[in-house]
Amino acid sequence: MNDKNFDFAISIPSKGSGGKTGLWRTKRPVINYDKCTRCRFCIIFCVENTIDEKENHLPEIDYDYCKGCGVCANVCPVNAIEMKDEAEV
Ligand code: SF4
Ligand code: SF4
Numbered sequence: 216m217n218d219k220n221f222d223f224a225i226s227i228p229s230k231g232s233g234g235k236t237g238l239w240r241t242k243r244p245v246i247n248y249d250k251c252t253r254c255r256f257c258i259i260f261c262v263e264n265t266i267d268e269k270e271n272h273l274p275e276i277d278y279d280y281c282k283g284c285g286v287c288a289n290v291c292p293v294n295a296i297e298m299k300d301e302a303e304v
Pocket of ligand 1: 244260261262263264265266276280281282284286
């Protein structure tokens, strides 16, 4: 019998828990809705929980809280998210 006890710390992202993290951003993820397949990966993996699902099931990024980490662009299976320089958009 295993008598060891383990404690786990699980971090669950919540929008705004670190303030308006959009102020940190130097790169902006931009979704190409012509490519998006509505797979929801970006919504699930966003580290700030700042991608909402619209009524038509398309993702929508809340730029007040998106910090430009690029995780959403990396997990998108169809490369529908492009990280653009803030200065360009
Ligand atoms: S870059 Fe993408 S994953 Fe990162 S915070 Fe912004 S929307 Fe979320
Ligand atoms: S991961 Fe890409 S294809 Fe999937 S919902 Fe997000 S933008 Fe669309």
